[in-house]
Amino acid sequence: MVYETYNKITSEDEFMRMFRIYRTTHEMLKDRGYVVPEGFNTYNYFNRHCVRDGELVKELMMFQVQKEHYPGDRILVLFPDNKTIGINYMKDVCVRLRDLQIGKAIIVYPGTFTIQASKAVQSMNSTEESLYKVELFSERELVVNITHHEFVPKHIVLSTEEKRTLLRKYNIKETQLPRIQITDPISKYLGVKRGQVIKITRLSEVSGRYISYRICY
Known part of the structure; x- marks a missing residue:
């Protein structure tokens, strides 16, 4: 056709x-x-x-x-x-x-x-x-949705208030967070801005669920 x-x-x-x-x-x-x-x-x-x-x-x-x-x-x-x-x-x-x-x-x-x-x-x-x-x-x-790949964990962008709560909870500064580049395909897909924090949830056979955070720079 x-x-x-x-x-x-x-x-x-x-x-x-x-x-x-x-x-x-x-x-x-x-x-x-x-x-x-x-x-x-x-x-x-x-x-x-x-x-x-x-x-x-x-x-x-x-x-x-x-x-x-x-x-x-x-x-x-x-x-x-x-x-x-x-x-x-x-x-x-x-x-x-x-x-x-x-x-x-x-x-x-x-x-x-x-x-x-x-x-x-x-x-x-x-x-x-x-x-x-x-x-x-x-x-x-955009031919394929990269977030649908089985090895790509769930990524969620935190709100400004959620970011503040996270930093207070662990008593850290944002400069102490692991980083993710603004040019990273996931950052681009989510439209992340510099300074925003991404919550990453990975499934683990050992712990069940592992959560980490990265700040966009």
């Missing part, structure tokens, strides 16, 4: 690959505490809403979600079809965020970024005063 998309033939394997990316993106945001309605990440929904006349339309894959307890915390997810993302695309993203009154975006891209576009993203993410924050994921990073 094949699907025609933008004057090129897309194999069933490619179509299923994009569905897996779409599904993983929804799962990732749900794990971050965003509200993802049931059924939005199913194959039937994807086929119904992202395909037109047999063509997979990446523009239709775009979606936005909000935090469960903070409806003002919204994020827009985009799936550009461009193999190379340039500065003009980033300008379009900023306009779209402005019009939707959303401050955060995730771009799931198929190819590469130009130097100008990369610098624009770095600039937006470098200061707290920036109007928009943009996360970048290559499509290949």
